[in-house]
Amino acid sequence: MKRVNIVILGGGAAGLMAACTAAQNKNAGPIVVVEGNPKLGRKLLATGNGRCNLTNMHVSPAHYHGDVRAAEPLLAQYTPEKIRAVFRTLGLITREDSEGRVYPHNLQAAAVLSILRDYAAEHGVLFLLERTAVSVQKMKKGFRITLSDGEEIEAAKCILACGGAASPKHSCSDGYTLAKTLGHTVTLLYPVLTQLVCKEKLKSVSGARCAAEATLLSDGQPVCSESGEVQFTDNSLSGICIFGLSIPAGEFFSTGKIQGKPYKTLSVRLDCLPDLSFRELADYLLEIRANFPDRPAGDLLTGLMHMKVGFLLIQRAGIDPNLLLRRIPQGQIQKLAALIKGWTLEITGTKGWNDAQVTAGGIPLSEVNVETMESKKVPGLYLTGEMLNIHGDCGGYNLHFAWSTGCAAGADAARRS
Numbered sequence: 553m554k555r556v557n558i559v560i561l562g563g564g565a566a567g568l569m570a571a572c573t574a575a576q577n578k579n580a581g582p583i584v585v586v587e588g589n590p591k592l593g594r595k596l597l598a599t600g601n602g603r604c605n606l607t608n609m610h611v612s613p614a615h616y617h618g619d620v621r622a623a624e625p626l627l628a629q630y631t632p633e634k635i636r637a638v639f640r641t642l643g644l645i646t647r648e649d650s651e652g653r654v655y656p657h658n659l660q661a662a663a664v665l666s667i668l669r670d671y672a673a674e675h676g677v678l679f680l681l682e683r684t685a686v687s688v689q690k691m692k693k694g695f696r697i698t699l700s701d702g703e704e705i706e707a708a709k710c711i712l713a714c715g716g717a718a719s720p721k722h723s724c725s726d727g728y729t730l731a732k733t734l735g736h737t738v739t740l741l742y743p744v745l746t747q748l749v750c751k752e753k754l755k756s757v758s759g760a761r762c763a764a765e766a767t768l769l770s771d772g773q774p775v776c777s778e779s780g781e782v783q784f785t786d787n788s789l790s791g792i793c794i795f796g797l798s799i800p801a802g803e804f805f806s807t808g809k810i811q812g813k814p815y816k817t818l819s820v821r822l823d824c825l826p827d828l829s830f831r832e833l834a835d836y837l838l839e840i841r842a843n844f845p846d847r848p849a850g851d852l853l854t855g856l857m858h859m860k861v862g863f864l865l866i867q868r869a870g871i872d873p874n875l876l877l878r879r880i881p882q883g884q885i886q887k888l889a890a891l892i893k894g895w896t897l898e899i900t901g902t903k904g905w906n907d908a909q910v911t912a913g914g915i916p917l918s919e920v921n922v923e924t925m926e927s928k929k930v931p932g933l934y935l936t937g938e939m940l941n942i943h944g945d946c947g948g949y950n951l952h953f954a955w956s957t958g959c960a961a962g963a964d965a966a967r968r969s
């Protein structure tokens with residue numbers, strides 16, 4: 553039986569930050585991190601395509617969903633500047649891009665993991681790897697944790713940092729059951745920041761990308777719009793702007809509602825050339841027809857957009873791609889311009905947990921003191937990161953929340969030694 557002051561269950565973003573913060577306090581006593589995977593931070597290494605978009609200069613409640621109101625004091629306390637300063641103290645310099653996304657200066661997620669792991673180890677934190685916490689019992693004083701190999705740990709304080717249900721290949725387990733056995737509740741969970749599955753087959757454009765404005769429509773009415781690069785797969789739409797739309801879409805496919813209002817259908821309208829007005833586009837297409845009357849219609853969009861996407865749109869507008877341009881009537885050219893500016897695809901679902909980056913839903917923030925992340929139900933227990941009922945937009949907001957909760961929990965657990 554190991555006896556420690558602080559046990560941290562989960563060696564991901566929130567758990568490692570909690571360990572580093574707690575270890576900064578010389579009076580913190582022994583700290584152990586339990587991680588079920590053979591290595592720490594497996595998901596962290598995959599973030600930002602291996603570059604780790606670790607926070608965003610635009611962090612504000614507007615970029616979060618779920619129990620946002622309750623999280624406001626935490627977000628006010630842990631600004632992006634503060635998180636960047638914390639990383640600097642740990643030995644990592646960061647840089648921001650033109651959209652406020654913050655990365656490690658060397659653009660390597662491995663560097664983020666390395667500085668967290670090394671800092672914690674240098675400050676005496678013990679890591680127990682390849683052992684999952686299978687139960688957490690509240691004792692008269694502190695907690696008894698049983699690991700998958702039968703070993704037991706007694707700890708005065710326990711920080712749950714087990715992550716969410718998204719992308720299970722990066723995670724050994726999740727901590728919802730542990731939290732429930734300790735008396736916490738868990739709201740409905742569903743995957744977000746993921747692809748949107750289309751009814752229309754997109755095999756011919758699979759792999760193509762185009763800069764677009766994407767609007768989510770529920771029962772034909774706009775819900776929200778995002779601009780950016782849309783990527784096509786065999787049967788779905790992907791890309792950062794689509795991930796943004798997956799937040800209300802995820803809610804729709806798991807509850808039939810968006811922000812509490814019921815809807816029946818969902819679609820995405822793509823403006824595939826947002827920088828041209830309908831008039832400019834139609835005039836340009838007529839100009840091409842006039843200048844190159846003997847070209848096949850299938851080439852009409854070659855100089856304008858991704859060729860495969862253009863070819864598919866020509867077919868969808870009912871134009872025979874083999875017909876010479878001179879034989880395409882003006883009305884059909886206008887129909888094509890309208891389709892390019894408003895290609896509407898019916899959405900049949902989101903990709904599931906395996907493809908999702910984040911979990912929507914979790915333990916309500918009303919069950920924790922958000923200044924310290926201590927449970928209101930179980931003194932000495934702390935809840936952090938993606939396990940909680942809050943999720944952020946794509947762009948560094950989710951890691952920002954993980955770091956912030958890790959800092960708050962680690963500092964409080966160490967202070968109350």
Ligand SMILES: Cc1cc2nc3c(=O)[nH]c(=O)nc-3n(C[C@H](O)[C@H](O)[C@H](O)COP(=O)(O)OP(=O)(O)OC[C@H]3O[C@@H](n4cnc5c(N)ncnc54)[C@H](O)[C@@H]3O)c2cc1C
Pocket residue numbers: 561562563564565566567586587588589592593594595596598599600601604605606607683684685686713714715716718719722723724725726727908909910936937938939947948949950951952954
């Ligand atoms: C592909 C991908 C890319 C992403 N990119 C970004 C990005 O660039 N920016 C951003 O802000 N967010 C990104 N995210 C989201 C972000 O990674 C998560 O929100 C964040 O890692 C959550 O931190 P966490 O500490 O709560 O959970 P995790 O980082 O998932 O860590 C939880 C850890 O706990 C361990 N664990 C679970 N249960 C137990 C148990 N019972 N016993 C022991 N160990 C346990 C798991 O194995 C895991 O290592 C991305 C997610 C994915 C999947």
